[in-house]
Each structure stands twice: as C-alpha cells, then as structure tokens.
Amino acid sequence: MITFMNNSDSEEEPCNERTSLMSAESPPVPSYQDGLQASEAGDVQAHRKRRAGSSRGPNNIAGGEMSGSGVPVRESAPENEEEELTLKYGAKHVIMLFVPVTLCMIVVVATIKSVRFYTEKNGQLIYTPFSEDTPSVGQRLLNSVLNTIIMISVIIVMTVFLVLLYKYRCYKFIHGWLILSSLMLLFLFTYIYLGEVLKTYNVAMDYPTLFLVIWNFGAVGMICIHWKGPLQLQQAYLIMISALMALVFIKYLPEWSAWVILGAISIYDLMAVLCPKGPLRMLVETAQERNEPIFPALIYSSAMMWTVGMAKPDTAARGPSQQTWEAAEDGREHRRSPSHADSQMPETRSPVPTRPVTSLEELEEEERGVKLGLGDFIFYSVLVGKAAATASGDWNTTLACFVAILIGLCLTLLLLAVFKKALPALPISITFGLIFYFSTDNLVRPFMDTLASHQLYI
C-alpha cells in the first residue's frame, strides 16, 4: 500500500498491477442504442402516445423536474410529431446532460486547482512511453505523436477485443472484467485521491477511519453501479468515477501528448461510430440484432428505466415497476438499460435517445432520457482540467473551454435529434474545446491582461 503513495519512480511497480487492469479500462464501450430499435418500438408505443398526448400539456408547463419524472412518452410513430416532440423536450434533455458534465468538470477543476499532486509530473503511464523532456521542438512533437499512436492503437485493440467478446457472447468474461475494473477504480483511486486531498488540507486521518470510509464508499458504489440503486446516487457515483479517471489522465499524460491524444480520439470516435465497419457501430448493430441493451456498462443515463426512486406521487408503483424491470430484462427492445458504471475507459460515447417504456396500466410513464457514455465525461473533464492546470491565463481559459464544450454538447444533441441514431459525442465538443483553449491562451490572454492592468472595460 505504501508503494502507491510515493509515486516518484515506483510508478512502474504499481503500473504493472494497474496496467493489467488498466488495459481493461481502455476498451471503448459505446453504449448507445440505435434508432432502429426505436422504430421497432414505434408501433407498440403508438397507442401509448395517444394517451400521452393528453397529458402533454400540463407536463410541458410543469417543466423542470430533475432527472425526469413524468415526462410523457414520445414515440417514433408519426414522423413529424416525433420530431416535434424531440425538439420540444430536447431542451430538457440537454440540461439533464449539462448538469452532470458541469459537475464533473467542476470537481476536476477544483481538485486541480487545490491539490498539487495532480499537476506534478511523476512519471508516465506505460501507454505513453516516450518522454517529452527533450530539448528540441521537433523531437518533442515526434514523441507526442508516437505516444498518441500507441495509445490509440491500444484503445482500438481493446475495442475490437470487446466487440469480439460481445459477438461471441462471452458475457461472463465481460462482466467479470468490468467488475474488476470498477473495483479497482472505486477503491484504489479513491484511496489515492483521498490521501492527496487530506495531505493538501493538512487533515490527519488514522488508518481505521480511512479504511472504513473507503470501504463504505467502494461497497456502496459497486452496488449502485452494477446493481440497483437510487438514480441520483448512481449518477453521483458515475460522475465521481469519471472525475477520478480524468484526474489520473491529467496527471500522467505529458503535455503535448495529451492534446494530440484528445484530437486523435475525437477523430477515432467519429470514424468508429460512423463507418460501417467501425467496431463501435458493429457493437451497436449486434446488440440491436439481439434486442438487447447495447452494453450493461459505461454509460450515464439521465433517467431511470423503471420508476423506482422517481418523484412520482404514487409510490404504489414499486410493485409494478419491479415487474417492469424484470420484464425489461428479457424483452429489451425499447428499454433503456439501467445506468451503468464506467469502470473502464470507454471509448466512444454518444448520447442516445432512448425509448421510454410505459409500464402497465398506471400512468407510469417513463422518462425519455438521453444517455451519454462515461468516456465522454472523462475526456471533457480532461480537456478542462488540462486547461485549468497548464494555461497561464487561468480561469479565463478554463471558462472558455467550459462554454465551448457545453455548446458542442448542445450541437451534438441537436444533431442527435435530427438524425436519430447513435452519434459520437466527442468530436464537436473536443474540437471546439481545443480551438478555444489554444486561441484563448494565446490571443485573448494578453489582451485581457492588458485591459485589466489599465482597468479598461469592453
């Protein structure tokens, strides 16, 4: 345990143990459902839609309830009605995704700004073997490009591996893998994080207390993520995990490599999701053929599938909703899978419109929620965190990247509403983020500094 604490050069040591598990982290697990599922569900849902139509009015006015309760079912039956509803409730879903992304970024930025550990350079991951300490610019660039190539190829290999496993129905293996990685994430990284935070604020904590705290945190996390749990707790855990992962990346990726990796990953994301032979697309299609939820892991869902834990007045829903969940287990066409954890580093993410399921006769209308892969969270936070850590313009740059990413997310969701199929969430946001980061750091900062020193206002 002690070896993990001094990460100076014993990075290789923990790296070995971590590497084997980290490699479990790389695979991109795209979790999105295709629009095709929706169309299958269309006719089933058509009659529900008519019933939902009447309750649409008041619900629209009722507006902003968090993580959805009582948003009427919208279905894919008639085209234009579908679109109209998509766009109408689109705003709500965008917000449902804004909030967690913002929270994650806030956690990462706050940690970066306060805990010095995450900005110290203490070695690199085994995935990025080339160091960036070389004196010449060309060499440094070359090294970072090589690092990127290695990283991306690792990710590709992992993705393909995962897709193959999924194709050949080795579900147990995948589950075991995921559980192992989430275990490691929840316990090990939390331990390190907590240790560093306590160090920064000079708070003493004895080992038994620490053990208790981490054990509780980890155990509840495992249950929440892999099994059932209250929606908000699950979301909170997913956000925490993404933030932890992002912090690890920020610490261990060398500067230029990080930026090049971000760029390369968004390109990869684009290709993997949209090309017909892309691994992620194959994953989606395979899951679709089998009428299963894409993957029981690694996505953040903004609303629950079953109505447990929602702000519904009738708690008599418990019974039927359990049934719904069971029923959902088998007949999954148009159910969203329950929110899952991300233990690994999922590759591509995309937000996906999911088809709500109405349970039984009661007006338990499910939310229509949007799902976003956890890897998206991670990479957004990496971008903002890097901006906070390394930009000399400090908060301005961070703020600019934050706004850029949110706008990118908005646009992606808009495209999602238009195209109605799984889309990569990374490219647009990351492109905007990168553009804004570099331009703000180099162009806006001197301008604002000069203005501020003369106290001029624009």
Place this chain on the structure above:
Amino acid sequence: PAFGLFLFTIARDPLRIIILIAGAFFWLVSLLLSSLIWFIAVKASDPRDERLQKGLLIFGVMFSVLLQEAFRFLYYKLLRKAIEGLVALSEDGCSPISIQQMAYVAGVGFGLMSGAFSMINLLADALGPGTVGIHGDSQLYFLTSAFMTMVLIFLHTFWGILFFHGCEHRRWWEIAAVVVMHLTVSGSSFCNPLYVGSLVPSYILMAAAAAWAYVLSGGSAQNLRRFLLCKS
C-alpha cells in the same frame, strides 16, 4: 447580483439555459476575434512605443465593442430562426418562449460572460496575499472593478432587450443608441483610475437603459407602483 438573476429567472427553464450558454458563446467568439485583431496589430507594431501601444489598445477596445454588437445582431438572427422553428413545431401554435424573454436571456448571457472574463482572474488573485495599490495605484481597485463589472453585466442585459426590440420593430435608431451607449461606457473606462469619470456616467447610463428597457417590456409607472406597494 447577476448570479442571483440567473438563479431566479433562468435556472428554471432549460431552454433559457441553453440560450444563455449560447449567448455566452457568441460573446466569447466576438472577444476572440477582436483579440486576434489586436494581437496582430500589436505584433505588427513597435512594442516600445508607449503611445502607440496605448493607441492600439484603445483601438482594440473600440473594435471589440463594435464586434460585440455585431455578434449580438448575429445572435438575434439565429434566435429569430430558432423561434420560427419552435413555433412551427409546437402544438398550440405559439412558441414556448417569447422573443423578449430571449432578449433578456441573451443579454444576461453576454453580460455574465463579459463579467466573468473581467472579474475572475481578479478574484483569484484577490484570494492570495498582497496589498492593493502598493505601487501608487488606487487602493480601491478591487472595489471599483467589482462595481464596474456589475454595472457592465446589467448594461449588457438591458442592451440585449433594447437591441432585440430595435431589431424586431426595425427601429435603427434604437440599435444605434445601444452601440453608442456601449462605446460611451467603454470609453468612460479610459478615465480610470479617475473613478468618478467612469463609474458615475456608467451608472447613470445604466439607470437610463433600465428605465427604457422596462418601458419597452410593457411596464409602466403604475405597474411599478402596484408592485412596490404590494397591491394585488
């Protein structure tokens, strides 16, 4: 106060939040472009010439103001299109958000972003140790900065309303008035650190803009009286 505005009026409705963030984004882009121009100008000129630098700075500020207004106009166009889309798609024929609300939210977006950019580094530095004005600068630096930022945020909000109203009803003089006001306020900040010269006119202008926007939004003296006296 601006943040309070945000909480009470905007945070409820998701559509408004999106418009807010988009407004902030537009302001950011305008800032980016204007700083690009300034940067090029500075690089192309002699860095040692003080007066030239100051002149360039002033030029940069004015240009930035003009660009901001231009982007406000662009944003207006975008929102018009969006509102047409929303109306077409909504079931009861009227859009869930009116153009005035959009104007207000857009103004707040602009204002928040500009305020954030002006203040946040200052605040971060204020957390650290140090003495204000140790080199002979004014001791009221932080205070005046805070007030100036606040007045700017409010002004952006009101300008947003005025600007959109002018665009709606095609009254070009309103738009011109907004631009002129913005230029004046920025220009008055050149008087710093003679704070009387900058803060006072800004506040007066803000009061004027507030009254104008209030009237435009359909308020009247009677409404105000009723509200203040808590009559039903």
